[in-house]
Amino acid sequence: MKSEKISEAVVRRLPIYWRYLSELQRREVSTVSSQELGQKLDLNPAQIRKDLAYFGDFGRKGIGYDVAYLIEKIRHILNLDQQINVVLVGAGNLGHALSNYNAYLKENLKIVAVFDAYEPKVGTQINTLKVQPMDELYDTIKNHNIRIGIITVPEYEAQQVANQLIEAGIAAILNFAPIILKTPPHVRIHAADFTTEMLSLAYYLEEGKEDSTDGE
Amino acid sequence: MKSEKISEAVVRRLPIYWRYLSELQRREVSTVSSQELGQKLDLNPAQIRKDLAYFGDFGRKGIGYDVAYLIEKIRHILNLDQQINVVLVGAGNLGHALSNYNAYLKENLKIVAVFDAYEPKVGTQINTLKVQPMDELYDTIKNHNIRIGIITVPEYEAQQVANQLIEAGIAAILNFAPIILKTPPHVRIHAADFTTEMLSLAYYLEEGKEDSTDGE
DNA sequence: TAGATTGTTAATCGATTAACAATC
DNA sequence: TAGATTGTTAATCGATTAACAATC
Numbered sequence: 001m002k003s004e005k006i007s008e009a010v011v012r013r014l015p016i017y018w019r020y021l022s023e024l025q026r027r028e029v030s031t032v033s034s035q036e037l038g039q040k041l042d043l044n045p046a047q048i049r050k051d052l053a054y055f056g057d058f059g060r061k062g063i064g065y066d067v068a069y070l071i072e073k074i075r076h077i078l079n080l081d082q083q084i085n086v087v088l089v090g091a092g093n094l095g096h097a098l099s100n101y102n103a104y105l106k107e108n109l110k111i112v113a114v115f116d117a118y119e120p121k122v123g124t125q126i127n128t129l130k131v132q133p134m135d136e137l138y139d140t141i142k143n144h145n146i147r148i149g150i151i152t153v154p155e156y157e158a159q160q161v162a163n164q165l166i167e168a169g170i171a172a173i174l175n176f177a178p179i180i181l182k183t184p185p186h187v188r189i190h191a192a193d194f195t196t197e198m199l200s201l202a203y204y205l206e207e208g209k210e211d212s213t214d215g216e
Numbered sequence: 217m218k219s220e221k222i223s224e225a226v227v228r229r230l231p232i233y234w235r236y237l238s239e240l241q242r243r244e245v246s247t248v249s250s251q252e253l254g255q256k257l258d259l260n261p262a263q264i265r266k267d268l269a270y271f272g273d274f275g276r277k278g279i280g281y282d283v284a285y286l287i288e289k290i291r292h293i294l295n296l297d298q299q300i301n302v303v304l305v306g307a308g309n310l311g312h313a314l315s316n317y318n319a320y321l322k323e324n325l326k327i328v329a330v331f332d333a334y335e336p337k338v339g340t341q342i343n344t345l346k347v348q349p350m351d352e353l354y355d356t357i358k359n360h361n362i363r364i365g366i367i368t369v370p371e372y373e374a375q376q377v378a379n380q381l382i383e384a385g386i387a388a389i390l391n392f393a394p395i396i397l398k399t400p401p402h403v404r405i406h407a408a409d410f411t412t413e414m415l416s417l418a419y420y421l422e423e424g425k426e427d428s429t430d431g432e
Numbered sequence: 433t434a435g436a437t438t439g440t441t442a443a444t445c446g447a448t449t450a451a452c453a454a455t456c
Numbered sequence: 457t458a459g460a461t462t463g464t465t466a467a468t469c470g471a472t473t474a475a476c477a478a479t480c
Contacts, residue, residue: 009447015415019394033461041396045461046449053463061462062456078418086414093313100309101410109418147421148414172417178235180257188420192413194317197406198302198364199231201388202294202325204404205363225471249437261437262473269439277438278480 010051016041017048018074024067033064075107084109085144087170089161090152091116091124091131094176098150099126111150113140117157134164141168151175162189226267232257233264234290240283249280291323300325301360303386305377306368307332307340307347310392314366315342327366329356333373350380357384367391378405 020040024032034052038045052058052070055077059065075081088095088111095114102111114129115137116122122133132140140146149165151158151173158177165173172188175181178195236256240248250261250268257264268274268286271293275281291297304311304327311330318327330345331353332338338349348356356362365381367374367389374393381389388404391397394411 007447011419012412012416014419015412016396018415019412020396035461042398044449046451046464047447049461049463050448057463059462060456061454062460064461078415079421080415080418084418084421093309093316097309097313098410101414105411105414109414148417172420174413174417180232180236182258188417190413190417192408192410194314194408195321196228196231196235197390197408198317198321198325199234199294199296200228201364201390201404201406202296202300203227203230204388205295205300223471251437260473262440262475263471265437265439266472273439275438276480277478278436280437 004054006054010054013043013048013051014074014078017051018071018078021067021071021074025071030067031064032067032070034059036064080108082108084148085113085146086111086148086150087113087115087137087141087146087165088150088152089115089134089137089165090150090154090157090176091118091121091126092152095150095152096126098152099129102127109148112144112146115140117153137164138168141165141170147171149173151177153177155179220270222270226270229259229264229267230290230294233267234287234294237283237287237290241287246283247280248283248286250275252280296324298324300364301328301362302326302364302366303329303331303353303357303362303381304366304368305331305350305353305381306370306373306392307334307337307342308368311366311368312342314368315345318343325364328360328362331356333369353380354384357381357386363387365389367393369393371395 017037020037021032034045034048037043037048049059052065056073058070058073086109088099091114099111099114105111111129114126114131115134116131117134121131124131147170149170149172151161153161155177158175158179159181162173162175162181162183166183166187170187172190173181173183174190174192176192176194178193181189183189233253236253237248250264253259253264254261265275268281272289274286274289302325304315307330315327315330321327327345330342330347331350332347333350337347340347363386365386365388367377367381369377371393374391374395375397378389378391378397378399382399382403386403388406389397389399390406390408392408392410394409397405399405
């Protein structure tokens with residue numbers, strides 16, 4: 001275990017490792033090398049070894065990594081050995097869709113409350129959750145020790161919702177609204193905006209500018 | 217206009233510039249400096265100038281950037297001065313939610329067809345679009361000159377769907393399934409998986425490991 | 433002219449990859 | 457022992473930032 005600062009790039013790869021390791025476990029594979037992982041995940045094996053080595057000596061020279069052990073380690077690194085409660089604000093179509101992921105998230109990461117500012121939405125059911133009004137946000141976050149917020153409200157409400165989440169002590173936000181949130185440095189923001197994503201993909205279509213050019 | 221290779225980091229910032237510039241335009245602001253842009257978007261002004269300079273000399277020394285002109289330029293760089301057709305595969309909750317973004321995408325980027333492999337879903341209506349069966353995928357992509365595919369099917373179907381999209385000549389894929397797609401190098405893949413995103417956020421909760429520590 | 437701001441070069445910082453001794 | 461594979465150092469590559477001449 002070193003104590004260098006871990007870069008975001010590394011952190012973003014951890015769930016990817018974890019996901020594939022879980023698949024290996026289901027297939028009852030007990031050992032895997034950085035070589036194999038790299039092949040499967042399209043990453044450089046040295047990078048994988050380096051990533052993992054930030055957190056400890058998890059592998060065995062000449063052998064590779066024990067799948068079950070590594071899963072357990074990454075699980076710990078990602079804080080998934082504790083219950084992590086999540087709140088979702090904005091019960092529109094997207095919010096609805098995301099709350100269905102609860103089943104997949106399992107593993108101690110769970111959306112436990114849904115909020116919406118729109119009066120008629122309040123009280124309606126989303127899966128097992130009842131949509132709550134915004135004025136219950138603060139207390140709910142405090143009482144349920146909610147640590148992550150998901151924002152799926154329209155652009156013009158997003159900053160205000162973020163403010164409320166942060167005031168209530170949330171530590172991290174996943175923002176689906178197409179806006180750069182202004183937040184204090186101790187709050188972690190990840191942008192997950194669909195339209196931005198689509199627009200940047202459009203950049204790569206240059207080849208197709210002339211119609212009916214075939215292949216590369 | 218230089219012809220260096222543009223990095224993905226630069227490309228991902230272009231839509232963000234564009235978005236904010238559009239807001240300025242709505243507010244009838246006609247000129248903006250890299251300084252102001254940087255402040256608003258949490259970016260280094262030098263980086264913004266450098267990003268834009270890859271594509272041309274869009275600014276005026278001593279003055280800044282003309283908002284309308286720069287919008288037009290970025291619009292062109294992102295290929296949005298042509299119609300870009302998009303197909304969505306997987307008409308579940310998430311697919312449904314995304315197809316609602318069509319209104320926002322406008323600007324020549326549009327989801328024009330939706331597919332699903334599940335028999336009873338076929339023929340149902342999603343907004344203005346009728347869900348089509350998978351065996352019409354190839355011809356539809358060809359006939360409508362569809363260039364981008366969105367994958368919102370379950371993990372175990374994603375690779376196969378990607379193969380079909382690529383075979384039909386799609387140039388870029390936005391993948392919401394939690395799996396690393398194996399694709400030829402000329403196809404651009406962006407991952408947009410919700411669970412991976414959530415897991416990486418969980419990493420940053422370390423502070424909260426001990427309960428009831430207050431603030432930072 | 434004085435002040436502002438670009439475009440660009442050079443400096444810095446950080447992330448990825450190659451290489452290899454250690455060792456299972 | 458021979459072969460495999462890690463953890464880590466050093467080399468490389470790339471992206472960000474600072475600085476400033478050019479110029480509006």
